[in-house]
Amino acid sequence: MKYGLFTRAAFFGVAALLAGSVSELRAEDMSALIAQGKYVAEASDCSACHTVRGRGEFAGGMEFKLPIGSLYSSNITPDPTHGIGAYSEAEFSRAVREGVRRDGASLYPAMPFPSYARMSDGDLHALYVYFMKGVQPVALAVPPNSIPWPLSIRLPMTIWRAVFSPSVVAAQKDVNRPLRDDEIERGAYLVEGPGHCGACHSPRGMALQEKALSNSNGSLFLSGGAAIDGFVPTSLRQDQRTGLAGWSEDDIVQFLATGRNRRGEAFGGMTDAIFHGTQHLTDADLHAMARYLLSLQPHQPTLSAWHYDPSAANALQAGDASAQGAKVYVDHCEACHRSDGRGYAPAFPPLAGNPVLMSADPASLVHVVQSGAVLPGMTKAPSAFAMPAYSGILSSQQIADVVTFIRKAWGNNAAPVTAAMVEELRKSAPESAIKKGIIPLN
Template identity: 50%
Template sequence: MKKLLLTLISVGIVVLAAALAFAYWPTHTRAIDAGPAADAALVEKGRYLAYAGDCTACHTKPGGAAFAGGLPIASPLGTIYSSNITPDAEHGIGHYTLDQFDRAVRHGIAANGSSLYPAMPFPSYARMTDDDVRALYAYFLHGDIKPSAEPNRATDIPWPLSMRWPLAIWRKLFAPVPDAVAFDDKRYTDPKIARGAYLVQGLGHCGSCHTPRGVALQEKALDEQAPGYLAGGQVIDGWFAVNLRGNTADGLGRWSEQDIVDTLKTARNAHSAIVGQPMADVAVHSTQHLSDDDLHAIAAYVKSLPATANDPSSYTADDHTAKALQAGINDSRGAEIYVDNCAACHRTDANGYTRVFPAIAGNPTVLADDPTTLVRLILGGSHLPSTQAAPSPLGMPAFGDRLSDDEVAKLATFVRGNFGNHAGAVDASAVSKVRATLPKE
């Protein structure tokens, strides 16, 4: 027994030594040529790319200075706080060289050599071109961003989980090296789709939320060459990121290119799409500022993605439930709750009102394999944000104070199994779990 214990200890020491050696082995990166001095055009290009990358969403906390960081980001290990990326020389990135900026953005390596948490989507940003990195640097260092002396806040992750060196192992295993996976637009025959792919896979980092994660919390795919890319599967801040592929039920198979453009530009479309708070923030801070050409390119690329296999939900237009409700036949508790609480806005045929109240029939959020967003909407309500093209912030009231967990489950099950919708039932225990995550007033 003693001999076995000594053997295990020896093996453990060897494994730890190997892990440390792998973690601390320097990551070679290619220095970007500084190119011409920053001018107004380069800075303005960088501003546009910052919108495309949605930098403000993570690096600006409510009520805080722009890009001064401090936004809490939940992780399985504890809370991470975004960093100050203003041009302040002490607390921000004002002292960063272009090479250091590139190592942080595309490689996940801070100026001091430590690894960044992958809450920073550097696995996606690795696809950015040198020219775009250079323009972003010009904007953040020489644009109109005011330096902020806001100090960076340490994480709330307890020791020893807070040690950074294991992040280097994660980075080397799961984050692509830019030189190896530089975006290749020649893979796409249509230049429009190639541009959309570049924005979706790179700056837009859409897969960070909409692609399933593996056991090490790595994205299972970083582009469409793997079937799980953008297939949904993550709950972000209590909202389920839906499938963006061509599935006709829980995906965007029945949406047109213009429907996707409208959602990105205005946070609503002809279907009056359900947009959760994280995606509403994307529309407000990022996609509404993109050009129509780029929005159409993004939409064209997303529309090129085929449906995933083995979709558990389905939708077939069916007016049987609508006719029953219109005739006053409420033959289940779920039907009664729907008529009493939902039909006034979403109608008894569940088709809602165009660009105002979402259709429930055939809605991808309603039909999603994970009903978290639907349950959260019923419990806590939501609102469509005000955007430049659609300034009215339409809202849905919360029903959590008047409906029990069992009633919410019955309502969610009813809308997922009627009006032509065919998706799994919702259990009261699932509702209880979502209720526990809602902000406390």
């Protein structure tokens, strides 16, 4: 495949499989394939869902709370009983790209197989070798899913897959569509395929299917998703105010590599994706992803551009905190985010012009104020930063007031938030990734 992470080692690996088995690979080819498969696993963000602290790497057990109940990620270590050690490469590929287990049962689409269907044969081969030969087996069963009958019956998932998940042939054909240049084509492969960015950043339909699986399906792709663990994924298209309009290629690369840049910081599930995934990618691949995202036309082309309004800053600097929420902001937020809302990036993100704050859905901002946030150290940015949780310090009315102030000030001009909205969101306040054991605090 043109866009796979497929190299000479993978070629010899396929030849060995045709002749016999993975065990017949030469040591140097095996080592190269394992390294390549590890890179594919990082690009695919496997660890974020399949690694829970205290269970061992890739031993599964991550809980996903869905409208139909809770399900737990699989053990994908090569343990033959509790993991995938008994899977052939063909069975492994079918599970990853088609959502079908070794026993023929359908996987739930919490596993992003509709995106992984786009992955190349070479990448799947390297990934298989890595999980079979480069990962330690862990003999741990995962908790049973708590989805009540009859919703627990997997047979209807066969219909779901037929209707909403592309065939591998169709997905591969779309992967090979011509784009502007090779770099953008590479970025499209990474974003739409292994990176499965649309799984969070694209809207879903009534059957929880992604409404668009690639940009060839239209501008709904990456136009912003529904809340996940309380946080609302933003648009990754060139939408003004709520998307990446105004972000440069270097802004996107820095964000994917470190979780922070001059325009904002990662939180929620995006922190997991960067910590376990994109921070490990090469600069060339990060630039390819950035160039592809910059090529996406806005989903809402009529949105006006954000322009800085100094009125709120002027009032605060003159000692006037009479606006709704301004006093709470001065007491609890101004020290890090400044009276002008520009923050001290990349340590403390700007609030002025931040796409998250101008979203129609204020849930992300409310949850960050309520529950706090931690940005762990990354390889290229080893410092960790934390924002305290204010749910035990501020009332629902105070949180509503300060969120309303932030969403209105400095030209943000987003809709106000009420105490009733904060109370409702408090019921679904997310648990931090640090507490869940997804991300270690360095």
